[in-house]
Amino acid sequence: MTMLQHSLAVIVVIALVFAIAKKCKACTELTLLLAAVGAIIAHLILPMGEDPRSALPFTEIIRHVVEGTFNYFDVCLTFLTATFFMTLYKEAGGVNYMVRQIVGRFYKKRILLLLLLTVVMMVPGAVTGSGATTVLTVGGLVGAVLAAMGVNEDRRVALIFLLAAMSAACPPINLWAMMAAAGANMPFVGFTWPLLILSGVGALVSTFYLTRGVRNTKPVEEVLGNLPEAPAGWNALRAFVPFVVMIVLIMGARIFPAWWPVFGLPMIFMISAGAVLICSPKKVKVMEIAVTTVQNLKELVGIMVVVGILNQTLTLTGARGLISLAVVILPIWLLFAALWLILPVAEGVLQYAVAPLFGVPLIMLFNMLGYNPVVALSCWSVMWPVGDCLPPTAVVGRAAVMEMNYKGNYYKGLVKNALVPMLVILALCTITMIFNKPVGDLLGV
Amino acid sequence: MDKKLNLIKSIALCVIAFCMAVAGYLFWEHRNYKEPVVVSEYITEVKKLSDYSDVVKGTVNDSNVYIFDSGVEGGTFLIWGSTHPEEPAGVMAASLMVENLKVTQGKVIIIDRENNSASTNTRVGEAYPRFFTYETEWGTKIWRFGDRHANQLDSWPDPEVYIHYPSGQTLANVDIRNTNRNWPGKANGLLTERTNYAVMELIRQEGVDMTLDFHEAELEYTVENTIVVHEKGQAVAAMVSMDLTANTFDVPVGMEFSPTALHGLSHREVGDYSDAASYLVEVAEPMLDRIRGITDEELLMSGKDRFVMMAGDRGLLYAPIDENGWPIEKRVARHIAVATKIIEVNNTVNPDQVITIEGIPTYEEIMANGLAPYYHNPATAPAERVYYD
Numbered sequence: 001m002t003m004l005q006h007s008l009a010v011i012v013v014i015a016l017v018f019a020i021a022k023k024c025k026a027c028t029e030l031t032l033l034l035a036a037v038g039a040i041i042a043h044l045i046l047p048m049g050e051d052p053r054s055a056l057p058f059t060e061i062i063r064h065v066v067e068g069t070f071n072y073f074d075v076c077l078t079f080l081t082a083t084f085f086m087t088l089y090k091e092a093g094g095v096n097y098m099v100r101q102i103v104g105r106f107y108k109k110r111i112l113l114l115l116l117l118t119v120v121m122m123v124p125g126a127v128t129g130s131g132a133t134t135v136l137t138v139g140g141l142v143g144a145v146l147a148a149m150g151v152n153e154d155r156r157v158a159l160i161f162l163l164a165a166m167s168a169a170c171p172p173i174n175l176w177a178m179m180a181a182a183g184a185n186m187p188f189v190g191f192t193w194p195l196l197i198l199s200g201v202g203a204l205v206s207t208f209y210l211t212r213g214v215r216n217t218k219p220v221e222e223v224l225g226n227l228p229e230a231p232a233g234w235n236a237l238r239a240f241v242p243f244v245v246m247i248v249l250i251m252g253a254r255i256f257p258a259w260w261p262v263f264g265l266p267m268i269f270m271i272s273a274g275a276v277l278i279c280s281p282k283k284v285k286v287m288e289i290a291v292t293t294v295q296n297l298k299e300l301v302g303i304m305v306v307v308g309i310l311n312q313t314l315t316l317t318g319a320r321g322l323i324s325l326a327v328v329i330l331p332i333w334l335l336f337a338a339l340w341l342i343l344p345v346a347e348g349v350l351q352y353a354v355a356p357l358f359g360v361p362l363i364m365l366f367n368m369l370g371y372n373p374v375v376a377l378s379c380w381s382v383m384w385p386v387g388d389c390l391p392p393t394a395v396v397g398r399a400a401v402m403e404m405n406y407k408g409n410y411y412k413g414l415v416k417n418a419l420v421p422m423l424v425i426l427a428l429c430t431i432t433m434i435f436n437k438p439v440g441d442l443l444g445v
Numbered sequence: 446m447d448k449k450l451n452l453i454k455s456i457a458l459c460v461i462a463f464c465m466a467v468a469g470y471l472f473w474e475h476r477n478y479k480e481p482v483v484v485s486e487y488i489t490e491v492k493k494l495s496d497y498s499d500v501v502k503g504t505v506n507d508s509n510v511y512i513f514d515s516g517v518e519g520g521t522f523l524i525w526g527s528t529h530p531e532e533p534a535g536v537m538a539a540s541l542m543v544e545n546l547k548v549t550q551g552k553v554i555i556i557d558r559e560n561n562s563a564s565t566n567t568r569v570g571e572a573y574p575r576f577f578t579y580e581t582e583w584g585t586k587i588w589r590f591g592d593r594h595a596n597q598l599d600s601w602p603d604p605e606v607y608i609h610y611p612s613g614q615t616l617a618n619v620d621i622r623n624t625n626r627n628w629p630g631k632a633n634g635l636l637t638e639r640t641n642y643a644v645m646e647l648i649r650q651e652g653v654d655m656t657l658d659f660h661e662a663e664l665e666y667t668v669e670n671t672i673v674v675h676e677k678g679q680a681v682a683a684m685v686s687m688d689l690t691a692n693t694f695d696v697p698v699g700m701e702f703s704p705t706a707l708h709g710l711s712h713r714e715v716g717d718y719s720d721a722a723s724y725l726v727e728v729a730e731p732m733l734d735r736i737r738g739i740t741d742e743e744l745l746m747s748g749k750d751r752f753v754m755m756a757g758d759r760g761l762l763y764a765p766i767d768e769n770g771w772p773i774e775k776r777v778a779r780h781i782a783v784a785t786k787i788i789e790v791n792n793t794v795n796p797d798q799v800i801t802i803e804g805i806p807t808y809e810e811i812m813a814n815g816l817a818p819y820y821h822n823p824a825t826a827p828a829e830r831v832y833y834d
Contacts, residue, residue: 054742258611
């Protein structure tokens with residue numbers, strides 16, 4: 001058996017175990033864990049190819065599994081703390097206050113309101129690089145305003161997902177581009193305009209497509225009458241201080257990098273949560289909210305942990321290399337024609353790990369072919385987050401469902417409604433990738 | 446039903462506890478393993494990096510600084526390995542020099558582990574082995590294998606985006622833990638920035654004329670089997686490249702100018718912020734390619750990978766590879782040959798910086814004998830010659 005056959009067999013085993021576990025109605029987290037275990041067993045049993053291989057003791061297998069669980073450790077901490085911050089804000093009545101203010105002031109100015117909501121959704125992901133953080137911080141608030149505008153539940157949850165995906169792609173921080181650029185030893189320079197244009201167009205298309213036909217014809221008073229009241233004592237200062245704290249802590253590092261301390265996003269969200277407690281006119285049950293936050297996020301965090309294990313297993317067994325090799329050896333015309341499908345699907349399986357997996361070899365390939373790697377990587381880095389609603393992980397899609405308390409059918413509701421904007425975004429990125437050189441010349445990158 | 450569920454939960458908890466205990470011990474062992482180095486009998490002094498700047502005092506990156514001072518006036522050459530501990534030829538070449546070097550004119554300073562912290566953990570998601578080994582007549586010599594970024598136990602959290610000091614260039618957030626992205630360092634920065642600041646202080650205080658940073662690179666990467674050099678060293682690097690390519694190596698070693706717009710790298714910033722001419726040398730390491738197959742120590746040391754070969758067959762690589770791979774002996778031998786040739790050529794180009802050395806094997810000797818004869822047994826060596834990295 002050659003190494004190629006070995007790694008291929010491992011992939012087949014993963015697919016088989018996944019299918020069987022799903023058939024037995026195991027949850028996605030358990031299914032992926034079983035698939036990873038199946039991969040390791042297949043790796044140990046099957047001949048490993050032409051060349052000599054090192055022994056793989058049982059203790060080292062355990063070490064690989066545990067090490068894999070730390071793949072997205074920082075991301076999970078960010079999820080937990082961002083959600084804790086926003087849940088505190090929500091429980092304190094801050095979200096109700098903000099929604100009432102926005103609706104009261106902008107309800108009759110539909111276009112302006114939609115643009116404002118789009119910007120509000122784009123900011124958290126743009127500064128953290130995480131679509132789930134966008135959903136977990138402002139998704140509920142924006143969702144409530146959309147509901148007040150009369151946008152139906154299916155479109156609402158689809159829009160929250162799409163804006164979150166585009167916010168993650170939006171500069172200044174796009175984790176996929178940063179990780180791939182770091183892997184290919186490129187500085188993270190020149191990405192601002194291509195990422196901003198692609199993600200901005202994607203966000204606007206999503207917003208106006210999914211709110212089409214909605215007319216703000218009801219009297220503002222009637223709409224406000226249907227919205228929950230904010231607890232007494234809230235005012236603009238109290239409402240904005242926690243967000244100002246968060247923005248100052250994040251932007252301080254950008255503006256004064258030479259002396260600003262590094263807090264890290266989890267700490268920033270915890271400090272912002274502290275600001276909520278100080279500003280809230282109402283007492284909130286902190287421990288209860290902390291426990292609820294962890295309970296609500298256990299599936300999301302669980303899937304990130306298990307995907308980390310799967311990623312480590314794929315690498316160990318050579319399956320990751322085979323997948324990566326299969327992509328870079330495609331004929332270039334086929335690569336251009338297929339990346340719009342390959343990248344989001346891979347994101348659905350491996351999350352951020354796709355950036356080093358595909359991004360680095362693709363950058364090197366594009367470099368070799370004389371293409372513009374900055375424009376090309378920007379296109380891929382906008383296509384990847386589109387896959388965050390796809391199985392098995394569907395991290396941002398799940399977060400949107402959770403945050404919006406969506407009870408409809410995930411595929412017939414969220415995915416179906418998001419499909420047209422998704423295809424537009426993927427088409428736009430594909431066209432930009434094909435014309436990477438003139439686009440690069442035009443943008444000066 | 447509840448009883449059954451509780452039983453399942455209890456079993457799961459026990460399995461998790463067992464895995465955590467086993468993995469925890471292995472992580473602890475990796476982080477705390479000390480690499481013995483039997484220094485050459487001609488060494489004059491072993492200092493710590495904190496002797497040059499206390500910004501790294503008490504940290505894991507307060508590395509050993511091995512000094513070979515002939516006492517005869519001449520040039521000063523600083524060499525370091527393990528900027529990226531996932532590139533083992535660097536630390537192996539540096540160790541080999543420390544164990545065998547004799548300097549008869551000028552001064553040579555060597556740091557085996559420039560970013561020691563990064564050698565105390567592996568790269569999550571890359572399925573790396575924890576250690577790599579080399580068989581010698583006296584037993585197995587063991588090194589820690591590592592990441593290209595410092596251990597998060599030593600430097601965490603990362604900023605949302607890394608802004609290089611002092612250029613202001615933006616880089617991926619994890620690169621703040623990559624010592625080859627934050628030269629010339631920062632005295633009040635994070636661990637890796639402080640480490641480079643201390644090395645810059647060493648360069649200034651010791652009056653270093655040349656620096657050499659050992660690296661390895663994936664075969665898909667453009668900067669491969671080459672010397673990257675600051676403007677100050679271009680004449681020397683060009684001659685080193687031509688000489689070794691014509692007379693010694695089977696695969697040519699190129700020469701590239703250090704880009705002026707790319708900041709944080711040793712070949713750019715060391716040259717810009719000190720009087721030294723800065724060199725960085727790369728050699729092929731298939732283990733670093735994302736398209737590699739099964740990941741294990743065998744691949745790391747033999748450099749044999751069928752998937753990388755398939756990419757090579759399709760013209761997707763910047764270095765040749767066949768079924769013989771890129772064995773560690775060849776990678777270390779190339780580093781050693783580049784280091785010695787830089788000294789030799791610099792002696793003619795800059796006669797006020799003459800350095801003469803002995804005891805270091807040639808490329809041909811390493812290829813013929815392997816590396817084993819050049820690493821010494823710490824168990825039988827005099828205790829005063831055994832140091833730990």
